[in-house]
Amino acid sequence: MEVKKQLRIATRNCGFIDPESIEDYFAERGYEALADALSCGTPQQIVEEIKKSGLRGRGGGGFPTGVKWECAARNEADQKYVVCNADEGDPGAFMDRAVLEGDPHSVVEAMAICGYAIGATRGVVYIRAEYPLAIKRLKKAIEDAREFGLLGENILGSSFEFDIDLKYGAGAFVCGEETALIRSMEGNRGEPYTKPPFPAYSGYWRKPTVVNNVETFANIPAILIKGADWFSSIGTEKSKGTKVFALAGKIKNVGLIEVPMGITLGEIIFEIGGGCPGGKQFKAVQTGGPSGGALTSKDLDVPIDYDNLIAKGSMMGSGGMIVMDEDTCMVDFAKFFLDFIMDETCGKCTPCRVGSKRLYEILDRITMGKGTEADLDKLKMLSNVIKDTALCGLGQSMPNPVLSTMDSFMDEYRAHVVDNKCPAHVCTRLMEIRILPEKCVGCTLCSRICPVNCISGKIRETHVIDKDVCIKCGACIEKCKFGAIVKV
Amino acid sequence: MPRIENIAGLIKLRENARKKIQARIADKVVVRVSLATCGIASGGEQVLQAMQDEVEKQGLGDVVFLRTGCMTYCHSEPTVQITLPGRKPVVFGKLDEASARSLVENYIINGEPLGTVIPVNYVRVVL
Numbered sequence: 001m002e003v004k005k006q007l008r009i010a011t012r013n014c015g016f017i018d019p020e021s022i023e024d025y026f027a028e029r030g031y032e033a034l035a036d037a038l039s040c041g042t043p044q045q046i047v048e049e050i051k052k053s054g055l056r057g058r059g060g061g062g063f064p065t066g067v068k069w070e071c072a073a074r075n076e077a078d079q080k081y082v083v084c085n086a087d088e089g090d091p092g093a094f095m096d097r098a099v100l101e102g103d104p105h106s107v108v109e110a111m112a113i114c115g116y117a118i119g120a121t122r123g124v125v126y127i128r129a130e131y132p133l134a135i136k137r138l139k140k141a142i143e144d145a146r147e148f149g150l151l152g153e154n155i156l157g158s159s160f161e162f163d164i165d166l167k168y169g170a171g172a173f174v175c176g177e178e179t180a181l182i183r184s185m186e187g188n189r190g191e192p193y194t195k196p197p198f199p200a201y202s203g204y205w206r207k208p209t210v211v212n213n214v215e216t217f218a219n220i221p222a223i224l225i226k227g228a229d230w231f232s233s234i235g236t237e238k239s240k241g242t243k244v245f246a247l248a249g250k251i252k253n254v255g256l257i258e259v260p261m262g263i264t265l266g267e268i269i270f271e272i273g274g275g276c277p278g279g280k281q282f283k284a285v286q287t288g289g290p291s292g293g294a295l296t297s298k299d300l301d302v303p304i305d306y307d308n309l310i311a312k313g314s315m316m317g318s319g320g321m322i323v324m325d326e327d328t329c330m331v332d333f334a335k336f337f338l339d340f341i342m343d344e345t346c347g348k349c350t351p352c353r354v355g356s357k358r359l360y361e362i363l364d365r366i367t368m369g370k371g372t373e374a375d376l377d378k379l380k381m382l383s384n385v386i387k388d389t390a391l392c393g394l395g396q397s398m399p400n401p402v403l404s405t406m407d408s409f410m411d412e413y414r415a416h417v418v419d420n421k422c423p424a425h426v427c428t429r430l431m432e433i434r435i436l437p438e439k440c441v442g443c444t445l446c447s448r449i450c451p452v453n454c455i456s457g458k459i460r461e462t463h464v465i466d467k468d469v470c471i472k473c474g475a476c477i478e479k480c481k482f483g484a485i486v487k488v
Numbered sequence: 489m490p491r492i493e494n495i496a497g498l499i500k501l502r503e504n505a506r507k508k509i510q511a512r513i514a515d516k517v518v519v520r521v522s523l524a525t526c527g528i529a530s531g532g533e534q535v536l537q538a539m540q541d542e543v544e545k546q547g548l549g550d551v552v553f554l555r556t557g558c559m560t561y562c563h564s565e566p567t568v569q570i571t572l573p574g575r576k577p578v579v580f581g582k583l584d585e586a587s588a589r590s591l592v593e594n595y596i597i598n599g600e601p602l603g604t605v606i607p608v609n610y611v612r613v614v615l
Contacts, residue, residue: 006610015522015559015569016612026498027505029615035495094526101524102557133525137557148501149491157493225615256560258610272609 005272007234008258009242010058010218014102019137022144025105031150033224034109037116038158046117047073050220053228054240059085059176059213060288060317061393062239062306068210071200072118075208080120082111082162083204083211085181086127086134089173090289091340092248093320096214098256099244100127100134103218104141108164110220112151114210115162123164124204126181130171139166173290173344176318177392178203178211180346191348192392213318215244235261239305243319249285250276250325259304266300269323280325284408288317290337290344291397293404294330313404315397329426330409331416335363337401345395352395355386359402369429371417380406425487428472432488437462439484446476446485517551517596518577520569522559531584532566538585539568542592551596561606570595579606 008014017024025031037046051066072080084107088096100107111123127135142164145151153161167185174180175190182204184190203209219241223231232240239261245268248254252274259268269275269282276282284294287304293314295302302308306316324333338360347353362379365371383399383406390396406413415421422430435446435455440462447455447463454470457463465476465485477485492498521527521536536553543551559567564581570591571577580591582604594602 004609004611008610008612011558011560012613012615014557015520016556018555019557020555023501023505023508026502027509029502031492031498032495032502032615035498039495098524098558098560131525133528147491149493156495156498222613222615226613253561253563255562256558 005263005267006258007242007260009222009231010099010215010244011102011256011258012222013106014098017103019102019104020140022105022141022148025103029225030105030221031109031145033221034112034116034150035156037113037224038156038160043073043117043119046113046224049224049228050117053223053231054235054238055216055219055223055231056239056306057213058215058219058243058318060291060315062316065212065216068200068212069114069117071198072120072208072210075201077208079122079205079207080118081204081207081209082114082118082120082123083181083185083199083209084111084123084125084217085176085178085211085213086125086131087169087176087181088128088131088214088318089171089176089344090318090320092322093246093289093318095244095246095256095319097131097134099214099218100131100138104134104138105145106221107138107214107217108141108145108151110217111164112155112162113220113224114212114217116160118208118210120208120210121161121163123162124167124185125164126167126169126175126185128171129168135166135168172346173340174346174392174394177394179392181211182209189346191346192394194391215319236303236305238307243304243316245319245321247273247321247323249321249323250280250328251323252277261305262303264300265295265302265304268304268321269300273323276323276325280327283324283326283328284330284405285324286314286322286333286337286401287320288315288397288400289320290340291315291394291400292317293400294324294333294408296408298408313400313407315400327424327426329367329422329424330405330412331363331366331422332424332426334401334405335360335367338363338398341394341398345398349389349391349395351386351390352392352398355382355390355395356398358382359386359399363402366413366416367422367427367429369416369420369427373414373417376406376413376417431472432467433465433470433472433474433477434486434488435463435465436484436486439482441482441484443481445479445481449475449479451475513552515550515573517548517573518554518571519551519596520554520556520559520571522557522561522565522567522569523555524558526558526562527565527567530565534585535566535568535583535588538588539592542589543596546592546597548592548596564604564606567606572596572599575599577608579608580604581606
């Protein structure tokens, strides 16, 4: 029998139950983890169980969830908060949306469990306003849970009280960073602040606050029902359980996958993802979104977990995986992420605000064919300075796409500045489109499709491109039936 | 709605829910339609409507349609999972109104899995 590569814990109910029916969730032993916790577990026992499971934050940082809960539980305060970070902003990532739209009750239940464990009575879900369906289903779940006495006062007949509100994010990437998220929830500008104090000590309204990601919460009921030992038996030594990834980019089976930690990159790309479409060569995969780095074909045997990815100059991130094939220019790719960060930096600290702009300018220069070898040194130096000096995780990790692509694809950077060539033929200033005389039959198709009329030639005679006029749109390459037009 | 007062009440609700779901789907053809934002955007609602309409036209009484969240196969949305009585569930993808209608004829009536069948490559943890 074929071995199944995927294991679905966080997405166990997605696609199986009606997300708008609390009854469907009951049938999957919904809210039983909460009921068990309230009737036969002390808050300390819950914290211990989560610690023992080895669950680490699925939002990217990978901080042990149980330790976070323990800190918040130990801090005495008149009010504490449980916050669910549903501000999913990585380009190409949609794990949290799928969980919230497919199984919202699992998050509601887990937040209540967390509230009981740390002694909080209030929960807030910080969710992107761009996720209207997720918001609608989550609201319905919260209302239904209230009606059944699973939220509100005297939950399940106990003295425990807990309720959940929603706060909408306006789509700023930086607000996924927990301190900026807290500021945004308080009605201030979404700007991070220096840690410590960590939110578990002083967070939302300066009260002890646990901020966990959607996927982290979705794992909690499963851990409590099946036990910490079961959960910690899955995965690698330091990364337990599974991770949900959003496979996107140049890959056949674009989609959501949930795999046990320790699966190799090769298994994900080729066995689950089906490789690159059109028989193209796999080149690299960006994990961790704009904060992560590129893993290459040399890394196909690397078991995916938090520590291995960091050792490779990338990071787990929230789980976006953008696959690139041979037609991707790595300089252009790094430029894309810097462009994104340049827009998304909050502007509070200089390394991030000015650094992202300067990094972008250098990369842009290189793709325009105006880069020099000195630019490469400057790029590296500036990246390291930003890494060491930026205020928050967004800034510190922003140079990762540059550093990791320079690490693995230095020859490509050099080709741009030394040979004035873009090996992937992406940077238009560094490539030319030519007609191969030996293949051209003079069908005139290319000259008719050319938007700038730069192709000349009589019927049944070899055609020629006027390279001074050509805008390198590639329309002729797609139209040519004889493969006579190429990028060089 | 009655508030649940203790764990026994919750377990009773679970058993009732399971019985109710069983009664609804027992000996029936079960069609689950992937209707998260992505499935809806790619035409999942139209596929659902087309299949419901076709089932009605063909006079099939024993087909149950269920709306679910994301089935994770973005590469082949809209997708549906069909479970014939006593058979393993099969996932069909890349549907449109026309292929959804023929699916009723081909698979629900004749049991022939024609069209884009998506191999299932996961183990689901059931609590």
